[in-house]
Amino acid sequence: MTTEIRVPTLGESVTEATVATWFKKPGDKVAVDEMLCELETDKVTVEVPSPAAGTLADIVAAEGETVGVDALLGNISEEGNAGPEEVKPRSDEADGERVQAKSEETPDPAPAQASGGDTIDVMVPTLGESVTEATVATWFKKEGDQVEADEMLCELETDKVSVEVPAPAAGVLGKILKPEGETVEAGGKLAEMTSGAGGAAAAPKPEAGTQEPEAAPAAKASDKDIEDAPSAKKAMAEAGISADQVTGSGRDGRIMKEDVQKAVAAATSARSAAPEAKAPPRAPVPADDAAREERVKMTRLRQTIARRLKDAQNTAAMLTTYNEVDMTEVMALRSQYKDEFEKKHGVRLGFMSFFTKACCHALKEVPEVNAEIDGTDVVYKNFVHMGIAAGTPQGLVVPVIRDVDSMSFAEIEKAISEKGRRARDGKLSMGEMQGGTFTISNGGVYGSLMSSPILNPPQSGILGMHKIQDRPMVVDGEIKIRPMMYLALSYDHRIVDGKGAVTFLVRVKEALEDPRRLLMDL
Incomplete structure (x- = not known):
């Protein structure tokens, strides 16, 4: 009997992966659950276990190849006499995972088909790179409810994104193990459900703790040739x-x-000589005032925002420099072409594309603002992945537009619109909020006249935009009313000198006050 090795579910919004390493070669003996190969996505690394004991017959997808979810990776020739009734048809698997063939060492005492329905575990899905836990935000179903395959059961909230958990099969939701508000770890069990007789039953996932524990990892010997991930x-x-x-x-x-x-x-903790400063205790509150207060637990996203902002202040030698820009020419250009622009490109022409273009232009001249510090090295980026800070009902998020320096005005406006909509809907993936090299924050949409933005580590610069306000200005010896905006550049003084910061702001100012400079690359 031959068992297929297929690409498992890779996580929310992830549709393909690259075969990084094969740990076995054709002809090798393999045990059930032994690691066969490793896949790499743009978010996580996924190990593929052997679905059965036997011999690796062939490898279909070699190292370096890109494969989609459920694609065939290879085949295993099974050992023993496992009966055909022990392998369920793949068409019954609503969650896309393959039924693991049982080895002769673990015989099935009784066919599951004879029972009233299999018990299926509802597990916490992969939450993404560096995310190990989440909070159960909402259960859409209650115990005893009938559910269809892939119907949303609950929603989890991490410190970056919200993750919906679908039903792995059609059936009845049995016991909810993690109620709303409880913290769960990646791979943990959320609930149990029973596959229904009328729905397509999925093979139960192995319960955490039922597999035979592996021996503790041995120390890596120098004479062993072990390939790291x-x-x-x-x-x-x-x-x-x-x-x-x-x-x-x-x-x-x-x-x-x-x-x-x-x-x-x-290593970072060991180098830190001073203990972490703790927040001072809250001052006593009179009983009358306490009765009128409301205490609400901070969301994980808000806790992460608070921690990252404080880390930025503690780590970087942060300094802010200011300038102001006359928005007359940009406003006139936008007014002249906005209708034609929207008609042709299907998106409105805003100010953000002008500022993004101006920043990309300035970053070429002052590359240290687009760089980052890595230990004792400075890493210069020959590209611009622009973070655009966006306020949402859940808190501030910074989606990243990649290679924005090679985009047109229309492409930038479309990307900003799409990222902003996904941010408000809580649909941004972690990959969309990572890897930024520079950030723009527009406090002007809320009426801010002046502020000092905080860096988004490990970036070395962030530009703060503000409200456009008519002010009297001296132009060619005459006082005229001009639409003015204050600009603020916060930067890491460890890598960016004052001269570089001022030069950056001046170049942004020049490009916005005379947009033709952007076309002429001046």
Whole structure:
């Protein structure tokens, strides 16, 4: 009997992956659940276990190939005499996962088909890179409700995004193990459900803790040729640490990306001489006032925002410099072409595309504002991934528009509109909020006249836009009323000097006061 090895579910909005490493070669013996290969997506690294015991017959997708969800990776020739009734048809699997063939060492005492329905675990899905836990925000179903395959059961809230959990099969929701407000870990069990006789039953996922525990990872011996995860190699190179400084938690002591992150965090904590400052205790509140107060727990997103902003202040030598720009020419140009622009491109012409273009122009002249510090190195970026800060009902998020320096005005406006809509709907993925090299924050939409924006680590610069206000200005020796805007550039003084910061703002000012300079690359 031959069992297919297929690409598992990769996570929300992830449709393809790259085959990074095969741990086995054709002809090798494999045990059930033994790691066969590793896939890399733009968010996480996924290990593919063996669905059955036997011999790896062939490899269909070689290392370096891109594969989609449920694509065929290879085949296993099974050992033993597992009966055909022990493998359920794939058409019955609503959640896209394959039924694992049972080895002869673990015989099934009784066919599950004879019972009234299989018990299926509802598990916490993959939450994304560096996210290990979430809070149960809302249950859309209650115990005893009938559910269809892929129907939304509940919603989880992480410190970055909201994640919906679909039903793995059609059936009845049995016991809810994690009620609303409770914190759950990635891979944890949320609830149990029973597959219904009328719906397409899915094979139950293995319960956490039912598999035979693996031996503790052995120390990585120097004479062993153990291939570390590609994502771990990249993380070690970026952090400037070697493999002997990291303890691997993967199979046979293999180093995973999470191990590198733990090692970097441990090293950072060890270097910190001063203990972390704790918030002072709250002053006593009179009983009359306390009775009129309302205490609400901070959301995970708000906690993350608070922590990152404070980390930025504690880490960077942050300084802000200011300038002002006359918006007359930009407003006139926008007024002249906005109707024709919208008719042709299907999107409104706003001010953000002008500011984005002006910043990309200035970053070419002052590249340190687009760089970051990595240990004792300065990493210059020969591209611009622009973060556009957006306020949402849940808090401030910064979606990233990649390679914005190569985009047209229309492409920038479309990207900003699409990212803003997804941000308001809470549909942004973590990948869409990572990797930015510079950020623009527009406080003017809320009426802010002047502010000092806080850096978005590890970036070295952020531009603050503000309200456009008519003010009397001296133009060619005469006092005229002009639409003026204050600009604020906050920057990391460890890498950006005052001269560079002022030059950056002047170049942005010049480009906006005479937009033709952008066309002439001046």
